[in-house]
Structures are given as structure tokens and as C-alpha cells.
Amino acid sequence: MIFSQFVDDALGCASYLIGDEDSGDAVVVDPPFAIEPVLEEARRRGVRLVRVLETHTHADHLSGHGRLALEHGLPVSIHPLAAPEFPFDPLEDGTEVALGAVALRALHTPGHRPEHTCLAVLDRTRADEPWLILTGDSLFVGDVARPDLAVEARAGAEALFSSLRRLLALGDGVEVFPGHVAGSLCGKAMSSKASTTIGFERRFNPALAASDVAVFVADTAAVTTPRPPNMERIVELNRGPFVGAPADPAPLVAPPPGAQVLDVRGVEEFARGHLPGAINVPVAGSRFPTKAAFVLDAERPLVVAAASEAEIAEATRGLRAVGFLELAGTVSAEGPERLELIPPAALREHLSSGAQLVDVREPDEAALAPLPGSLVLPYRELAHGVLPLPRDRPLVTICESGPRAVVAASVLAARGYDARAVWPGGSDDLRDRAPGC
Numbered sequence: 001m002i003f004s005q006f007v008d009d010a011l012g013c014a015s016y017l018i019g020d021e022d023s024g025d026a027v028v029v030d031p032p033f034a035i036e037p038v039l040e041e042a043r044r045r046g047v048r049l050v051r052v053l054e055t056h057t058h059a060d061h062l063s064g065h066g067r068l069a070l071e072h073g074l075p076v077s078i079h080p081l082a083a084p085e086f087p088f089d090p091l092e093d094g095t096e097v098a099l100g101a102v103a104l105r106a107l108h109t110p111g112h113r114p115e116h117t118c119l120a121v122l123d124r125t126r127a128d129e130p131w132l133i134l135t136g137d138s139l140f141v142g143d144v145a146r147p148d149l150a151v152e153a154r155a156g157a158e159a160l161f162s163s164l165r166r167l168l169a170l171g172d173g174v175e176v177f178p179g180h181v182a183g184s185l186c187g188k189a190m191s192s193k194a195s196t197t198i199g200f201e202r203r204f205n206p207a208l209a210a211s212d213v214a215v216f217v218a219d220t221a222a223v224t225t226p227r228p229p230n231m232e233r234i235v236e237l238n239r240g241p242f243v244g245a246p247a248d249p250a251p252l253v254a255p256p257p258g259a260q261v262l263d264v265r266g267v268e269e270f271a272r273g274h275l276p277g278a279i280n281v282p283v284a285g286s287r288f289p290t291k292a293a294f295v296l297d298a299e300r301p302l303v304v305a306a307a308s309e310a311e312i313a314e315a316t317r318g319l320r321a322v323g324f325l326e327l328a329g330t331v332s333a334e335g336p337e338r339l340e341l342i343p344p345a346a347l348r349e350h351l352s353s354g355a356q357l358v359d360v361r362e363p364d365e366a367a368l369a370p371l372p373g374s375l376v377l378p379y380r381e382l383a384h385g386v387l388p389l390p391r392d393r394p395l396v397t398i399c400e401s402g403p404r405a406v407v408a409a410s411v412l413a414a415r416g417y418d419a420r421a422v423w424p425g426g427s428d429d430l431r432d433r434a435p436g437c
Contacts, residue, residue: 111160172199
């Protein structure tokens with residue numbers, strides 16, 4: 001058996017190449033939109049790609065099944081409950097996809113979504129029992145999937161409870177390869193480790209401890225993790241007609257009227273000088289695609305401001321992964337605007353001069369370590385709608401360690417607020433929790 005795992009660290013998504021060395025046939029499971037690494041691995045391993053298998057309709061990233069179908073003529077299999085608008089082969093419960101002595105057997109496991117399907121992998125040169133299982137968005141390492149993205153949370157949790165019991169009926173030695181690792185918004189507390197076993201999860205996964213469905217549902221349905229940005233739009237893209245590769249963005253002298261500018265340079269570079277109205281989400285930082293998707297408007301033209309071709313290429317890949325396909329162009333990032341960065345030690349001075357502290361962490365983070373006098377508004381909520389923030393004084397944004405504070409300050413500045421950011425550092429560096437920080 002040929003087996004390769006591909007992990008997108010920025011999104012916490014995993015894809016798989018599985019094949020049979022003797023027959024030379026292979027399939028791709030849950031492909032990323034950037035299909036090039038998968039194609040290169042298939043070439044390196046000397047196998048022919050014959051099919052794409054989707055465990056479900058993804059809500060947090062754009063699938064590469066459209067590119068593989070359009071550019072390479074591969075058929076796509078998915079459970080009929082997904083009701084896709086593209087041509088597909090039904091991946092119903094019990095369906096087997098044979099690749100010589102290797103087979104992938106579909107196990108319908110609803111919960112995360114009604115169509116969700118796990119794939120048990122057999123190598124019949126070794127045994128007729130599953131060797132490993134691709135669990136998609138059902139069982140993770142140390143966690144289970146959230147049930148609230150496609151149906152009402154309690155109904156999803158009830159279905160997930162039954163699906164997990166089906167997985168736990170497999171042998172303890174069966175290896176588990178999930179569709180997500182830490183960094184994804186499709187779970188609550190998943191590990192960064194990329195695989196596990198049924199037996200280990202049975203013993204140590206806290207989400208599997210409840211043997212009573214009511215207890216499991218009460219805990220699992222109480223989801224506080226933010227929903228993936230652009231979720232409805234990404235689901236629509238993944239369910240709709242095949243999406244092919246767009247053209248690369250062209251260099252521009254200046255952003256066109258009405259365009260939003262995403263500056264992907266590092267924080268200090270952005271602070272020293274950027275284009276008016278630019279929003280800063282460093283491409284070299286963690287979770288770039290998700291952060292960018294939270295603060296961008298999918299309906300407005302988007303221009304990427306960067307310092308190098310490498311930054312442009314990486315940003316373009318990340319943006320396409322979350323559904324920002326057609327970029328209006330790229331521009332040189334330097335400009336006349338500045339962003340003031342405030343070290344934690346200087347925060348008290350700014351607040352005593354009348355600045356308003358804005359805590360841009362998630363509410364549960366802020367509740368665990370509150371900052372007296374602050375207004376709690378997660379950074380992901382600042383780009384859209386009316387904000388309950390004063391315009392008659394400076395705003396100082398703060399998060400746990402700095403990155404979200406800078407994103408937030410750039411968003412607020414683009415919306416006309418007098419905004420600064422605590423950087424480098426954040427709430428973790430504040431030892432004095434007294435009023436005024």
C-alpha cells in the first residue's frame with residue numbers, strides 16, 4: 001500500500017494519497033485546492049490518480065476536487081446526501097473503491113454533516129480487516145467534530161454519538177488519520193499530532209468518555225469555537241459546479257477604486273509604512289488564511305500588498321484555500337500610513353492619557369484573564385457592521401501575545417478609528433490586573 005498524508009498547517013486540514021504499488025492506481029481523499037504537492041507525490045511514487053473521494057462537503061476550505069476533475073479528468077465520489085451540483089459517483093455506506101489489493105470501504109458517519117463518510121482502508125495482502133481509517137471530520141486526535149455547522153447542534157451531536165460508537169467498534173490497533181489537526185475551527189481541542197489509534201482514543205479522548213448519549217450531546221452541542229469564516233460561501237463553492245484554477249494576479253501601480261488592500265508583510269514592516277486603508281495579516285504568521293477570511297469582504301475586489309514574490313505566492317495560495325479566488329492584483333506595500341505599536345510596559349501610560357483598551361481575544365479567553373476597563377470585541381468581529389467603540393479617543397487593541405491585536409488595529413484604522421496595538425506581547429505580559437492595567 002502507498003500512503004501519504006498532506007497537512008496544511010495554516011488551516012489544520014489533512015489530505016491523503018492512497019494507492020496500490022502493484023496496480024499503480026491511487027486515489028486522493030479530501031484534496032486541497034493547491035493540488036500540486038499531491039500531483040508531485042503521485043509522480044514520485046509512480047502511481048496513476050484514478051479518483052477523488054470526499055468525506056463530506058467542507059465548510060472551512062475550498063476543495064481541489066474541481067481542479068482534479070477539470071484538469072486531470074478524475075471522477076469524484078461523495079455521499080448522495082451532499083447533493084452536489086457537479087457530476088459524482090455515490091459513495092454510500094459499504095461502497096468499496098478497489099485499487100488492486102488495496103480497498104477503501106465507506107462508513108456513513110453523520111454528525112458533523114449529514115453526508116459525512118469515513119473511509120476504512122484495507123490492504124488485503126496483509127488482512128481482510130481495516131488497517132487504518134480516514135475519519136474526516138468525525139474523530140480527531142484528542143477531540144471529536146463539532147456538530148453545529150450543517151444542522152442544529154443537538155441533532156448533529158446525537159448523530160455523531162452513534163457514528164463514533166461505530167468507529168469504536170473497530171479494533172484498538174486500527175490507525176486513525178483525521179481530516180483536521182490543531183488550527184482548524186471544526187473541533188474544540190484537537191491535537192497537533194497527525195494520527196492516533198482507535199484504542200488510544202478510546203482510553204484517553206475526553207470527548208469519548210461519556211457513555212450516555214444525553215451527556216455527550218449536552219457537552220458536544222455547547223460549541224463556543226467561532227464558525228469558519230465565509231462558511232456558507234465555501235460550502236456553496238464546494239457543493240456547486242467544479243471550480244478550476246484562476247489566473248495569477250497581475251502587478252498594479254496602485255489599488256483600483258473601491259478595492260480592499262491586504263498587506264501580508266510582517267508587523268514591524270507594516271507599522272513603519274503602509275498604504276492608506278490597508279489591513280495587516282502577515283502571511284508568515286499562524287493561521288493566515290483563516291485570519292484573512294475573518295477580516296476581508298468577499299464581495300469587494302481584493303489587492304495583495306507584499307514585499308516579495310514569495311509573499312505574493314504564499315498569500316495567493318492561502319487566500320484561494322478559503323475562497324478568495326479572483327484577486328484584483330498586487331501592489332508594492334510601502335506607503336505613508338503608520339501604525340503605533342505599544343509595548344506592554346507602556347500600556348498604563350496610554351490608558352491614563354485617555355485611551356480605550358479593546359480586548360480582541362475570544363470571550364472565553366477574556367473571561368479567564370479579564371482586563372479591567374477593557375471592551376471585549378473579538379478581532380474577527382471588527383471588520384463588518386456597526387461597532388460599539390468610541391471615536392473621541394484613541395483605541396488600543398490587545399490580545400494574548402500580539403498578532404491578533406495588530407490585525408485588529410489595522411482593521412479599525414482602515415475604518416477610520418485612531419487605533420494602536422499592543423506589540424510585541426499582550427495580556428500574558430500584564431502582571432498587574434488592577435484597574436488601568
